Amino acid sequence: GAGVSQTPSNKVTEKGKYVELRCDPISGHTALYWYRQSLGQGPEFLIYFQGTGAADDSGLPNDRFFAVRPEGSVSTLKIQRTERGDSAVYLCASSFRLADPTSTDTQYFGPGTRLTVL
Amino acid sequence: GNSVTQMEGPVTLSEEAFLTINCTYTATGYPSLFWYVQYPGEGLQLLLKATKADDKGSNKGFEATYRKETTSFHLEKGSVQVSDSAVYFCALRGVFSGGYNKLIFGAGTRLAVHP
Numbered sequence: 330g331a332g333v334s335q336t337p338s339n340k341v342t343e344k345g346k347y348v349e350l351r352c353d354p355i356s357g358h359t360a361l362y363w364y365r366q367s368l369g370q371g372p373e374f375l376i377y378f379q380g381t382g383a384a385d386d387s388g389l390p391n392d393r394f395f396a397v398r399p400e401g402s403v404s405t406l407k408i409q410r411t412e413r414g415d416s417a418v419y420l421c422a423s424s425f426r427l428a429d430p431t432s433t434d435t436q437y438f439g440p441g442t443r444l445t446v447l
Numbered sequence: 448g449n450s451v452t453q454m455e456g457p458v459t460l461s462e463e464a465f466l467t468i469n470c471t472y473t474a475t476g477y478p479s480l481f482w483y484v485q486y487p488g489e490g491l492q493l494l495l496k497a498t499k500a501d502d503k504g505s506n507k508g509f510e511a512t513y514r515k516e517t518t519s520f521h522l523e524k525g526s527v528q529v530s531d532s533a534v535y536f537c538a539l540r541g542v543f544s545g546g547y548n549k550l551i552f553g554a555g556t557r558l559a560v561h562p
Contacts, residue, residue, distance in 0.1 A: 387545070
């Protein structure tokens with residue numbers, strides 16, 4: 330079946346521009362996550378959605394970053410006034426069940442969007 | 448806070464050699480532990496997981512045992528293949544509020560296997 334898809338696969342932009350990154354989770358998955366992976370590092374958590382609402386956005390680095398999931402499926406990560414330090418691979422993941430203390434649900438990752446800010 | 452530390456790479460081995468990639472963690476309570484693998488040009492894939500102490504996760508010849516006493520989850524394989532060349536990430540998911548809805552990853556260990 331189809332996995333998590335992300336578009337575009339690569340995005341090059343100039344400093345100060347606005348970008349949108351899209352994530353299509355696995356059909357039927359309720360939970361959606363965004364992570365950011367800098368070169369040579371492991372992914373770092375950005376935000377978690379339960380359905381349409383952001384249940385935990387504690388990983389967003391500042392108010393230039395925002396994410397939405399208006400219909401509980403596709404999500405868009407939005408970055409305003411991009412900076413060179415925003416260059417990274419942005420990963421999206423989804424899981425079938427909502428996160429809870431007893432959940433052993435697997436997070437399935439997309440291929441990522443490589444963002445380069447010149 | 449929760450954290451994961453894994454051995455630095457790259458790890459370079461000959462085919463059929465024994466592999467160990469060390470991973471230790473810091474967390475409150477009993478987190479779930481994971482190994483993810485990233486093959487060249489591909490996305491992260493779950494390799495194996497363990498959700499409680501003394502559990503052993505296994506998949507594709509890889510194994511890791513959840514050791515609470517040493518807070519470790521080392522990845523092992525008895526005989527590596529060239530196709531195992533990839534970057535391996537150790538990760539945990541916490542059990543308390545604010546911790547169970549995210550994965551905390553180590554920095555990754557690159558494995559290169561030569562024929």
